[in-house]
Amino acid sequence: MNDVVGGLNLDEDALILASQLSPLGQVKCSAVLKEVEEKVLREISLNPGVVSVLRYCNEVNLNAAVVTRNIEKVTERLVDLVGITRSDGSFVLDPMLARNSVNTKTGEVIRAKPNPDALIMVCETWGLEVGEVVMVGDSLEDDVQAAGRAGCRSLLIDTGFDNSTGNKRSDVGSGVMYEPDWTVSEFADVLGVLKENGL
Structure with missing residues (x-):
């Protein structure tokens, strides 16, 4: 059963809830989110394996x-951390691309995942078809659904921690729930999938 307070569905994603509030x-809400994101900026670190995967991408000229x-901050x-x-x-x-990035063609803010707009924009930037791109992420609801909606393949990093909202978000919808093409348990395993599949 969904928790509803003041007409707001508390099982919703925070960004959707924020958009439904009064001005x-x-x-x-923006002030609270900013405070949380500033804390993330202070504490952010890279998962083990991220640098190895990106070095591989660099070596084989993989986008x-x-x-x-x-947010974009x-x-x-990440530029400093990855190096x-x-x-x-x-x-x-x-x-x-962050949730506050602007589409240079339209001048509009790019809608956040699981909307596929950002992935489609990435494919256009690279000059690749969506089927040539793999979305790597740790969220079934955000990353895998965005990839499926865009027509991209997806690789889910299933850490065992459920960072979703239990398939209750309205932006995920009640239609098709896409499954990942590959699943690994940690980011370090992404490199093996890339190499094994000639990516």
């Missing part, structure tokens, strides 16, 4: 991007 409520529901922090640049001096992760 004053949205301002207050890599970031699509996150966090988090993606900027890998390509031979032309560009950062190995490009593009890096």
Whole structure:
């Protein structure tokens, strides 16, 4: 049963809940989210295996991007943490799209995952068909569903920690629930999947 308070479904994603608040409520919610995200910025660290995977991508000239529901400041922090640049001096992760990133063609904020817009934009940026791209992520509801909706393959890092909302979010919907093409238990295992599948 869903928890409903003041007409708001508390099982919803925080970003959806925030959009349903009054203007004053949205301002207050934004302040809380900003405080949480500032804490994330102070405490952020890379999962074991991330640098190895990105070094491999760099060595074999494999495109890599970031699509996150966090703010752009988090993606900027990744540049410092990863520290890998390509031979032309560009950062190995490009593009890096956050929930407040703007689509340069439309001027509109890119809708957050599980909406597929950011993944489609990444494919267009790279000049690749969606079927040529693999979304790697740790959320069945955000990452895998965004990939499925875009037409991309997906690799789920299933850490055993359920970071979803139990399939109750309205933006996931009651239609098709996409399953990942591959599942691993930690980020370090991503490298094996890439190599084994010629990616």
